[in-house]
Every structure is written in structure tokens, then in C-alpha cells.
Amino acid sequence: MSTDRRGEVRERRVSTGGLELSVAESGDAARPTVVLVHGYPDSKEVWSEVAVRLAEDFHVVLYDVRGHGGSTAPVPLRGGFTLEKLTDDFLAVADAVSPGRPVHLVGHDWGSVQSWEFVTVARTEGRIASFTSVSGPSLDHLGHWIAQRASRPTPRGAAQLLGQGAKSWYVYALHAPALTELAWRGPLGRRWPAILRRMEKAPEGAAPYPTASLPQDAAHGAWLYRDNVRARLRRPRTDPYAHAPVQLITPTDDVFLSERLYDDLDRWAPDLVRRSLPGKHWVPRTRPAQLASWIGEFVVRHEDREGGGQPKGATAAGAVREAPAVSAVRPAPAARTAGVYARRFGGRLVLVTGAAGGIGRATAFAFAEAGARVVAVDRDAEGAARTAELARLIGAPEAWAERTDVSDGEAMEKLAKRVVTEYGVVDVLVNNAGIGLSGPFLDTSAEDWKQVLDVNLWGVLHGCRLFGRQMVERGEGGHIVNTASAAAYQPSKALSAYCTSKAAVLMLSECLRAEWGGQGIGVSAICPGFVNTGITSTARFTGVSAEEESRRRKKAKRLYGLRDYPPEKVADAVLRAVVRNQAVVPVTPEARGGLVLSRIASGALRAIARVEPPL
Amino acid sequence: MRKRGRGRLSGGSVAELDGFRRTQRLAYACAEEVGARLRPGVTEREAARMLRRWLEVRGVRDWFHLPFAWFGDRTAFTGFRIPLQFFPTGRRLEEGMPFILDLAPVYGGFSADVGFSGRIGENALHDKLLDDLRAHRELILREVRERRTLRAIYQDVDRLMVEQGYANRHRAYPFGVIAHTVDRVEERRWSPRVFGFGTQALKGLASDAVRGHREGWSPLWSPYGFSDHPPAPGMWAVEPHLGFRGTGAKFEEILVVTDSADPEQSAFWLDDDLPHVRRWETTV
Numbered sequence: 001m002s003t004d005r006r007g008e009v010r011e012r013r014v015s016t017g018g019l020e021l022s023v024a025e026s027g028d029a030a031r032p033t034v035v036l037v038h039g040y041p042d043s044k045e046v047w048s049e050v051a052v053r054l055a056e057d058f059h060v061v062l063y064d065v066r067g068h069g070g071s072t073a074p075v076p077l078r079g080g081f082t083l084e085k086l087t088d089d090f091l092a093v094a095d096a097v098s099p100g101r102p103v104h105l106v107g108h109d110w111g112s113v114q115s116w117e118f119v120t121v122a123r124t125e126g127r128i129a130s131f132t133s134v135s136g137p138s139l140d141h142l143g144h145w146i147a148q149r150a151s152r153p154t155p156r157g158a159a160q161l162l163g164q165g166a167k168s169w170y171v172y173a174l175h176a177p178a179l180t181e182l183a184w185r186g187p188l189g190r191r192w193p194a195i196l197r198r199m200e201k202a203p204e205g206a207a208p209y210p211t212a213s214l215p216q217d218a219a220h221g222a223w224l225y226r227d228n229v230r231a232r233l234r235r236p237r238t239d240p241y242a243h244a245p246v247q248l249i250t251p252t253d254d255v256f257l258s259e260r261l262y263d264d265l266d267r268w269a270p271d272l273v274r275r276s277l278p279g280k281h282w283v284p285r286t287r288p289a290q291l292a293s294w295i296g297e298f299v300v301r302h303e304d305r306e307g308g309g310q311p312k313g314a315t316a317a318g319a320v321r322e323a324p325a326v327s328a329v330r331p332a333p334a335a336r337t338a339g340v341y342a343r344r345f346g347g348r349l350v351l352v353t354g355a356a357g358g359i360g361r362a363t364a365f366a367f368a369e370a371g372a373r374v375v376a377v378d379r380d381a382e383g384a385a386r387t388a389e390l391a392r393l394i395g396a397p398e399a400w401a402e403r404t405d406v407s408d409g410e411a412m413e414k415l416a417k418r419v420v421t422e423y424g425v426v427d428v429l430v431n432n433a434g435i436g437l438s439g440p441f442l443d444t445s446a447e448d449w450k451q452v453l454d455v456n457l458w459g460v461l462h463g464c465r466l467f468g469r470q471m472v473e474r475g476e477g478g479h480i481v482n483t484a485s486a487a488a489y490q491p492s493k494a495l496s497a498y499c500t501s502k503a504a505v506l507m508l509s510e511c512l513r514a515e516w517g518g519q520g521i522g523v524s525a526i527c528p529g530f531v532n533t534g535i536t537s538t539a540r541f542t543g544v545s546a547e548e549e550s551r552r553r554k555k556a557k558r559l560y561g562l563r564d565y566p567p568e569k570v571a572d573a574v575l576r577a578v579v580r581n582q583a584v585v586p587v588t589p590e591a592r593g594g595l596v597l598s599r600i601a602s603g604a605l606r607a608i609a610r611v612e613p614p615l
Numbered sequence: 616m617r618k619r620g621r622g623r624l625s626g627g628s629v630a631e632l633d634g635f636r637r638t639q640r641l642a643y644a645c646a647e648e649v650g651a652r653l654r655p656g657v658t659e660r661e662a663a664r665m666l667r668r669w670l671e672v673r674g675v676r677d678w679f680h681l682p683f684a685w686f687g688d689r690t691a692f693t694g695f696r697i698p699l700q701f702f703p704t705g706r707r708l709e710e711g712m713p714f715i716l717d718l719a720p721v722y723g724g725f726s727a728d729v730g731f732s733g734r735i736g737e738n739a740l741h742d743k744l745l746d747d748l749r750a751h752r753e754l755i756l757r758e759v760r761e762r763r764t765l766r767a768i769y770q771d772v773d774r775l776m777v778e779q780g781y782a783n784r785h786r787a788y789p790f791g792v793i794a795h796t797v798d799r800v801e802e803r804r805w806s807p808r809v810f811g812f813g814t815q816a817l818k819g820l821a822s823d824a825v826r827g828h829r830e831g832w833s834p835l836w837s838p839y840g841f842s843d844h845p846p847a848p849g850m851w852a853v854e855p856h857l858g859f860r861g862t863g864a865k866f867e868e869i870l871v872v873t874d875s876a877d878p879e880q881s882a883f884w885l886d887d888d889l890p891h892v893r894r895w896e897t898t899v
Contacts, residue, residue, distance in 0.1 A: 361780060365860060383778070390780050393740040394860055534777070 014063070016092035017085065022070030023063040023093055027055035032129070032303045033098040034295065035061045037090070039109020039136060040225075041184070041192070041218030043069030045209045046108065049288035050295070057296055058104075061097045065089070065111070067220030069213050081223040083117040083139070083232070090118050094127050102129040104299045105244075108284050110224050112136025120240040120268070130302040132247040132295050135254055135281055137261050139228060141268055143236025145261060160260045167256055174225045181219040189215035199255075200282045201518065209285065245271040247298045249291070250343075251279040273298070276343040278477050278520065278581075286520075287476045289425075297347065341370035341575050347397065351375040351419065351426045353406050353463060354433030356383025358533030359483060362571035363430055364388075368396035370575065375419060375426070377402045378433070398423075406433045406459030407451075416466035425474045428578055431463040432483040434502075436539030438552075438615070441496045443543025449497055456501035457508075464512060468521070477520025479578045482509045486529040486591035489598040491609035506584070513583055522581040528570045529591030530563045541615075552615045559614070632871065634725040635797075635850060636886050639869055643889055645669045646716045646731035655710050655735060659684040659703035662716065670720045677806040679719035679726045679797060679816040687712045690732070690863035692787040692856075702811065713741040713862050719816075719852075721800045726816055728797055728852035730867030731890065744857050744864035747779050749895045751855040752866070752884070759872060759882040765842040769793055772855055773838070784858035784865070786838075794836035794853040796823055797869060823849075846872045846882065866891045 010025045024044060034054055036047040044062035051060045066089055067073035067081065074080025094103050105128050107115030116138030118124050119131045137145075149157035174180050183189075193210055211217075246269040250259050259276070266272050275294060279287045350367040354360035355376035361383075364374050368391035376391065378384040381403035391399035400423065404415045419426065437444070437452045460482050471478035487499040488506035509525035516523060536557040541549045570587050577585045586592040597605050649665045666682035685692075686706045690713045695701070708714060712735050719728035734741045751772055758768040772793060776783045785793045798819040807814050823834035832847040854867035869885040 357777070365780075369860065386778075386780055390740075390743070390859070393743055 012096070014092050014096045016089050017074075019066050019074060019089075020072045021063050021066065021089060021093060023061060023097065025059065025061050025097060026051060027057070027059045029059045029097075031057065031059045032299055033059045033061060033094075033101065033103040034299055035063070035090075035094065035097070035103045035105050037063070037105070037107040037111030037115055038065065038068070039107075039111045039113075040221040041210070041214060042109070042111075043211050043213060043217055045069070045211050046282070046284050048209065050284050050292045053288060053292035054296060058299060059098070061093065061103070063089075063093050065114075065221075065224075067223070068217040069211065073220050077220060077223045079227060081220075081227040083114060083228055086114045087118055087121060087124065090114070091124065091127065102127050102244075104128075104130045104132075104295075104302070106132040106134070106295055107136055108134040109136045109281070110221070113139060113224075116141070116240070116242075119242045119244050119246070120237075122243075125243050128244040130245050130247070130298055131242065132249065132298055134249045134283060134291070135251060135257055137257065138240055138268070139232035140236040140240035141265065142261065143233045145264065146233060147236070148264075160258070164258050164261060167258060170256070171225060171229060174222045175230075180222045184218035184222075185215045189218065192218075196282065200280050200286055201520070240268055242269040242271075245269075245273070245298075245302055247273045247275065247294065249283070249294060250274070250276050251281060251283050251287075252276050252344075253279060254281045256281055274339075274343045275346055276340075278344075278479075278522075289474065290476055294347065340579060341366075344370070344579055345428070345575070346371035347373065348427040349373045349375070349424050350428040350430065351377060351467065352430040352432055353377045353404075353459065354483075355387045355401075356380040358535060359528060359531060359567045359570045359574075360430070360432040361387045362567035363432060363574050364391055364399075365394060366568070366571035366575050367428070368392070368399060369394050371395050371397065372428070373397055373423065374399040375402055375423060376400070377404050377406070377415065379403065379405045406431075406462060407454035409458070409462055412459075412462040412466055416470065419467075420470055425470045425476075426467050426478065428479045428481065429463055429467045429471075430481045430483070430574060431460040431505075432481075433459050434483060434485075434535070436535050437497045437542065438494050438539060438613070439542030439544070440494070444497050445542070448540070448542055452497045452501050453504075456498070457504045460505050460508065464508070468512070468516065471521050472516065472519060475519070477522075479522045479524070479581070480509075480512065481524045481526060481574050481577060482506075484509065484525045484527050486527045486586060486588070486594050488525070488527055490594045490605055492613070493610055494613050494615075510583065522578065524574075524577040524582050525584050526570065526574055526577060527584065527586045527591050527595065528573075529565070529586065529588030529594075530560055531565045531567055531570055531588065532560050532563065533567050536560045555615050631725075631799075632885065634723060634799075635727060635869055638720060638722040638725045638727040639729060639886055640888075641670070641673065641675075641722055642718050642720055642727050642729040643731065645673075645720075646718060646729060647890055650714070650716060650731055650733040653708055653714065653733075653735060655708050655712075657708045658705045659686050659689070660705060662686075662708075662714070663703040666716060666718050670718070670722075675720040675722050677721040677800060677802065677815055678808065678811075678813040679721060679728055679800075680813065681808065681811040682716065682718040684717075685715045685863070687714075688861035688863075690715045691782075691858035691861055692784045692863060693858075693861060695787045698789055698810075708735055710736045711738050713738055713864065715863065715865060717867065719797075721802070721813065721816065724799050724802050726797045726800050727869060728795075728854075728867055730854050730856075730865045732864040732866065738862070740859065740862050741864060744781070744859060744862060745891065745894065746898065747781070748855065748857060748864060748866055748891065750775060750779075751857075752892075755853060755855070755870065756882060756884065759846045759870065760878045762845045762881070764844055765836045765846055766838060766840070766844075768846075769836065769838050769842065776855075776857060779857070781857045781859045784856040784863050785854060788854075788856075790835050790837045791839070792835045792837045793855055794851045794870070795820065796834040796847075797850045797852045798823065848872050848874045850885070 012023050014021045014023050038044050038046045044064050047062050054060045064071040105115050112133045113136040119128050149161045350372045352360050352364045355364045356378035364376050364387050368374050374391045374396045376384045376387040384401035388399040388401040404411045434456045482505050484506040485502040487495055488502040491499055506525045509523050513523035541552045565588050573585050573587045586595045645666055662684035663682045684703045686708050714733055716731045773783050800815045820834055827833050832844045833841040836842055851870045852867055853870045854865055856865035871885050872882045875881045
């Protein structure tokens with residue numbers, strides 16, 4: 001039934017101040033209303049992919065901003081695009097589509113800039129239940145941001161100012177009279193769709209975008225800048241406080257806006273949730289599913305509130321929520337780093353193999369602490385269940401345990417199917433499961449080789465193959481972390497099978513990184529080194545008696561225990577690798593030293609390889 | 616029970632057990648009552664002072680060690696490097712925070728050392744840790760009765776903690792101990808303290824160490840070679856301490872080890888009427 005509704009788009013026109021706005025509605029009108037406002041140079045079609053998804057659960061409203069798409073333009077243009085007039089338009093639309101009930105507002109780019117005005121002026125109070133801002137700061141906040149850095153220029157402040165100043169080159173260009181219009185109506189307008197596709201690596205959507213009205217929209221939209229930017233930046237309002245809860249979504253690779261712009265935002269928006277999304281500026285086109293899911297969650301959370309989202313008294317003023325974990329107003333430096341993880345991984349789906357212990361378990365916990373949803377996979381069902389249970393206790397909104405042997409292709413296929421149908425497409429995949437094997441090459445049987453390669457290499461291959469395909473098909477990026485080892489570049493006379501399997505994992509990661517990098521899927525290989533985990537108690541030693549094997553296991557365990565490098569530090573390296581999209585990450589000092597040697601003095605590594613390990 | 620200490624402990628008499636039990640109960644009563652009075656904003660130092668006052672009013676004059684209080688992530692001993700970090704700080708209690716009160720009074724010549732884990736408001740993780748401590752209490756008693764070496768038991772406790780997903784935080788205690796002996800202490804009018812530890816009690820521990828060294832056992836139950844011996848008869852204050860990402864929980868209570876041939880009698884917990892034990896019984 002919901003699919004019928006979402007397909008049906010109802011168009012209507014709303015009059016405001018002598019103009020006619022083109023408004024499109026979809027979804028059940030009895031549901032909470034979500035109003036999506038587009039940016040520059042766009043029309044409401046920029047939201048079409050997001051709107052289709054949201055319409056399953058909400059009453060979705062799109063409108064063309066005055067002078068854009070199907071809406072009429074003010075005459076004269078100068079002075080017709082002030083934020084005050086845009087606020088009139090919004091109120092007219094909101095009254096038409098959701099009389100007497102506050103709406104949930106979502107803005108992208110200039111849609112977000114004007115929505116900031118809507119959400120901070122007194123006359124809209126009670127009309128907005130929540131606001132999701134994507135890639136568009138408030139001009140008033142920006143004015144204060146600039147004034148603060150310009151009046152007391154610290155080196156860092158000055159650098160931020162110059163950095164954002166350079167990113168804003170187009171703002172100055174848009175102030176050039178007539179030239180902008182000429183360019184858009186001429187060559188720029190013709191080439192824009194291709195430029196956009198190349199720049200954003202955006203897939204071609206079902207709905208036509210950009211629309212044929214683009215040259216006209218872009219020419220009219222230039223007045224958004226001319227009518228507002230200079231005036232507001234020079235004299236920002238002193239009271240631009242948000243009267244509704246705000247969800248701020250910042251794309252990590254936005255070439256027009258830096259994340260620094262929002263440093264002081266908690267001062268203006270007392271009830272704030274921050275999220276960061278790997279992607280470029282036009283995330284409504286490139287990451288529609290993720291945006292729709294976050295918008296939906298936020299709407300639902302604030303719809304549940306009494307009064308449909310009036311936050312008065314419901315929240316402690318000054319409390320900033322790092323989504324979804326709660327943190328203090330001025331977090332300690334350590335908490336601020338955790339905040340980066342919370343912004344990036346809050347609500348994302350993370351799957352970790354080998355999660356019943358050691359690095360896998362610590363990694364699952366680190367993601368859980370950042371607020372990610374976690375799937376803990378392991379052969380050891382009980383251990384995985386325990387990981388999932390504790391993950392929920394430390395902050396994962398949801399966590400599941402799955403018993404699967406990564407070396408079993410069929411089981412992995414079943415797992416991939418179950419995960420995608422029950423939990424969704426994995427955002428971060430950590431192929432961590434692995435086993436150890438030590439012994440001379442001639443004492444290593446074909447069966448031993450098979451076992452090591454099955455788990456250490458095929459396990460990773462199955463993971464990348466199955467979950468990587470889902471990521472590619474979804475087309476919204478993702479990240480794969482493969483746990484290789486320092487043994488991947490450090491040969492050893494006692495570890496031929498293990499080193500070979502890990503070297504293969506490292507190379508596989510590098511190749512996949514090259515292949516999938518263009519699609520926004522990052523691949524990292526983690527090379528931990530000697531870490532105090534359970535791998536020593538399950539490692540096998542070939543060519544020795546059972547008794548000797550047990551003795552060596554104990555000895556190895558003791559040595560690793562003496563080294564005592566905690567798996568939690570590796571887990572932290574995993575999260576950092578995802579945030580920074582690092583290719584190869586050695587973790588312990590010896591792993592880092594080994595990597596340097598392998599690049600500048602591989603002969604030294606070969607000499608070390610001949611040393612008998614002290615077992 | 617073997618005759619121990621400096622010739623004062625006439626081993627195993629019911630009266631003697633009663634004496635230790637009385638001190639332990641008093642210490643737990645103190646911890647429970649002060650724990651219930653803790654409110655957001657109280658500092659560790661204030662809490663430790665409250666414990667001390669409470670016991671001094673009831674006649675405690677000497678200590679094995681002065682009361683400790685740890686709040687928030689200090690319950691998991693995060694970043695503890697030097698023993699001075701054990702002492703109470705100005706850390707304030709907040710809503711949802713776990714806390715640990717650790718006190719070791721000497722009362723009527725009997726010493727006890729107890730640990731009490733609590734929390735202000737809701738903290739599901741802390742509840743989970745407390746639940747999981749139960750397996751450790753059972754494991755320790757079972758393996759002591761089996762007369763496995765203290766070092767082996769220590770390693771089994773460690774292994775269980777790793778399986779449960781936690782880190783052992785007793786590793787951070789001096790010598791990494793999970794337990795130490797407690798004894799009768801001669802009551803004197805003047806009982807000075809060194810770094811918060813009562814000199815009388817320390818003297819007892821030191822003489823145990825000397826005697827133990829001659830007889831091949833140690834009054835400290837640690838992961839090291841000197842604990843590679845079967846449990847020695849006596850009173851052991853056992854304190855397995857779980858830590859998990861900034862939350863810690865432990866209990867500490869006296870395990871009585873005797874030289875009886877009957878497994879049931881060879882080792883038993885001095886008292887089962889303790890807050891953590893009652894908690895497990897009610898949750899079951």
C-alpha cells in the first residue's frame with residue numbers, strides 16, 4: 001500500500017506575495033510532514049531520490065524556491081530574494097500543506113541557509129518541529145564566525161578564515177553583475193550536468209536532474225547571494241538561536257564548505273545532533289538512502305515528543321548531543337576525538353568477523369561506543385553473543401551476533417543475504433578473523449596450507465566479494481578494513497604459510513582500494529604486529545609433537561603477554577583508518593619499523609627473517 | 616585451621632571466625648550506608664572521609680588501610696601508573712556513575728578488607744559487570760578447594776575475565792595481587808599509618824611474608840612465581856576486579872582456607888550475607 005502512495009505525486013500551487021510556488025506532495029498526508037528545501041543551482045528535483053524513500057513513512061513536501069523550476073520569479077529580481085521574503089514563502093507552504101501542525105524541515109545548500117533563517121526567527125516558532133541541515137550554514141552564524149576570527153586572528157583562526165575564503169570563490173563570482181547570468185544561460189548551463197556528474201561521481205537518477213530550467217534557475221538564484229550575503233555577513237543578527245532541535249549533517253569532502261564552520265554551533269543550537277557523511281557536496285543525489293534514513297530517524301524521534309517537537313523545556317539548554325551518545329557541553333580532548341567517531345559512525349552498520357575475542361571484539365566495542373549498529377560474526381557463537389550483548393550496553397543502538405565460519409563460502413553467502421535483508425547494507429566491513437600457523441615449510445602439509453588460506457585469505461575474499469558487492473550496488477560508498485599483519489611484509493623462516501596468507505590480504509586490499517576508490521568505497525589493511533590476543537592460544541605449530549605444540553603455544557602466549565600490546569589500541573587504529581581512509585596501517589612500533597625497513601632496507605628484513613623465533 | 620600469625624591466632628575457633636565476620640559485616644554495613652548517602656557532586660575525598668567517620672564513631676581505631684573511594688572511570692583504574700593514584704581525589708560523582716568503596720578497618724583486634732561496588736542512578740553496564748562477578752566467586756572457591764596453585768587459579772580468573780570480554784584490573788594493584796592475607800592485629804593506643812596503611816597490619820603482613828618465605832608460600836596472591844603454591848591456610852581477602860571501557864566493579868571479602876581434608880571445610884567464604892551475594896540471589 002505504501003508503495004502505491006509513494007509513487008503518486010500531487011502537484012499544487014501556493015500563492016505568496018504575488019508569486020506562485022510550485023509544490024509537490026507525496027506520501028500519506030496524515031503522517032508527519034517533512035518539507036525539503038533545495039539549494040543553488042537546483043530545483044526541487046535535487047531531492048527526488050530522498051523524497052521517494054521518505055514518502056514510505058512520511059508526508060513529503062517539495063517546493064521550488066521563488067524564481068526556480070515551476071515557481072514564478074519576483075519582479076524586479078533585485079530585493080526579491082531576501083531571507084525575509086523566503087521566510088514568507090516557507091510559511092505559506094507550511095500553512096498550505098500542514099495547517100496547524102508543525103513540519104519537519106530539511107535543507108540542502110541554499111535550502112539549508114534559508115532554513116536556518118526559518119528556524120531562528122520568532123515568527124516561525126511552533127511551525128517547525130525539527131530541522132536537518134545539510135551543507136548550508138546560517139549566514140548569521142557565519143558572520144559571527146568570521147568576525148570572531150578576524151577580530152582576534154590566532155594563526156589557526158586566520159588559517160581557517162583564509163581556507164574558507166578560498167573555498168567560497170564562487171560567492172564572489174556570483175556577485176558579478178550580468179556575467180553570471182550570461183555564463184549560466186550560455187556554456188556553463190549546457191555543461192553543468194556533465195561537470196556535476198564528473199565532480200560528484202553521481203549516478204544518473206531516475207528523475208531528470210538537473211532539470212531543463214537550470215540556466216534560468218541559476219540566473220535567478222544568483223540573487224539569493226546578492227540580496228543576502230554581504231548584508232548578513234557584515235551585520236549578522238545577534239540572536240540567531242534555533243528554536244527547534246537541529247540535526248547537522250556535514251559531508252566530509254565538501255569542496256565548498258569546511259567542517260570548521262560549525263565549530264561554535266552548539267552556542268546557537270541548544271539541541272544539536274551532529275553527523276558526518278563521507279561524500280561530496282550533492283549528497284541528496286549521491287547518498288539518498290543514508291540521508292533519508294537519518295532524516296527519518298530524526299523526525300520520528302521528535303515526532304514522539306509531546307507537542308510534535310516543541311523542544312521548550314524538554315532539553316537542557318547548552319547540551320550538545322554527539323549522535324547518538326550523550327556528551328558534556330565542553331568535552332575533554334579525549335571525548336572530542338570520540339565525538340569525531342560518534343559523528344561518523346553513529347547509526348551506521350558495522351560488521352566485524354572474528355568478533356568473539358581479541359582485535360575483533362575490541363573493534364566491535366569501539367564501533368559500539370561510537371554509536372554504530374554492530375554485527376558480531378564468529379565461529380564461536382557464545383563469544384559473538386557476548387560481544388553483541390556488551391556492545392549494546394556501551395552504546396550500540398542495536399547489535400547482533402551471527403555464528404558463521406568465514407572460510408565457508410556458502411555460509412558466508414547466507415550470512416550476506418541475511419544481513420542485507422534483516423539489518424541493511426553494511427557501511428563498514430571489518431574482515432578480521434584469522435588463525436596462526438607456525439613451522440618449517442616442509443613440515444607444513446597441504447591440509448595445513450588449505451586451512452590457513454581458507455580462513456586468512458578466503459575469509460577476507462568472501463567478505464569483500466559478498467559485502468563489497470552490496471556496497472557497490474547501493475552506490476553510496478562504504479569502507480572495508482582487512483586485518484593483515486606485520487607478517488604481510490616481514491618474511492620469517494617459521495611462518496611461511498601465515499606470512500603468505502597475510503601478504504595476499506595486503507595485496508588484495510591495495511588492489512580493491514584501487515578498483516573501488518572511485519566509487520567512494522575505501523579499503524584499508526591493518527597490520528597490527530604483536531598484540532596480546534587469543535591468537536596465540538589457538539595458533540598451530542607444525543612438525544612438532546602435541547606436547548611440544550602446547551609448550552610453544554604457552555611460550556608464545558607468555559611472550560605476547562609480556563609485550564602486552566592491548567587490542568583496544570588496534571581497534572582505535574581501525575576507526576582512525578576508516579575516518580582518514582588510510583591504505584596501510586601498521587599499529588605497534590615494531591610493525592611500523594618493519595614497514596619502514598621493507599621500503600628502505602628490505603635486506604635487513606630478509607636477515608631478520610632467518611632468525612629462529614624464541615619459542 | 617592451622618595456628619598462624621605471631622602465636623596469637625588460636626586457629627579455627629568459632630569465636631575467631633566470629634570476630635573476623637563481625638569486622639567484615641561492620642565494614643560492609645558502613646559501605647552500604649555511605650554508598651546510599653552518596654549524591655552527585657560528592658568528591659572521592661569526601662566519600663572516603665564519610666567512611667572513616669562512620670567507622671571511627673563505632674569504635675574503629677586502627678586500619679589495614681584507610682578507606683579508598685573511586686568514582687567513574689577510576690573504578691576501572693584507567694591510566695593508573697603509580698600507587699599514589701589509588702588515593703581518593705577531587706573527582707565528583709555524577710548521575711549514572713559507578714563507584715567503588717574499599718575499606719579495611721581493624722575492629723576488636725580483627726581486620727577485614729572489603730570492596731563495595733555501586734552506582735548512582737541507572738547504569739546497565741555496571742549491573743552486568745556485577746552479575747558477571749558471580750562466576751568468579753564460584754570459580755575461586757571451587758579451585759581453592761581443588762587445591763590448585765594460587766598462580767593457576769589467578770590465571771583461570773584472568774582467562775574467565777577475557778572470555779567475558781573484560782580486562783582484569785587487579786593487575787593494577789601492587790604486585791598485581793588478587794588477594795592478600797588478613798590477620799588479627801594487636802590493638803595499641805597509638806597506631807600510626809604509612810601511606811594510608813596501618814603499621815600494625817603491615818607488620819603482620821611482613822611477618823607472614825617472612826614466615827611464608829621460609830615455608831614456601833606468600834601472603835600475596837599474584838600472577839608471579841612466588842604464588843606458585845597451593846592455597847595456604849588462613850584468612851584471604853580476595854578481590855577480583857573487572858574493568859571494561861571506563862567502568863569497573865569488584866567485590867572483596869574474606870575466604871577462609873583451612874587444612875581440613877573435607878573439601879567443604881577446606882575452604883569457604885567467611886560470610887554469605889553480603890550485598891553482592893544477596894544481589895545475585897535476588898536476581899536469580
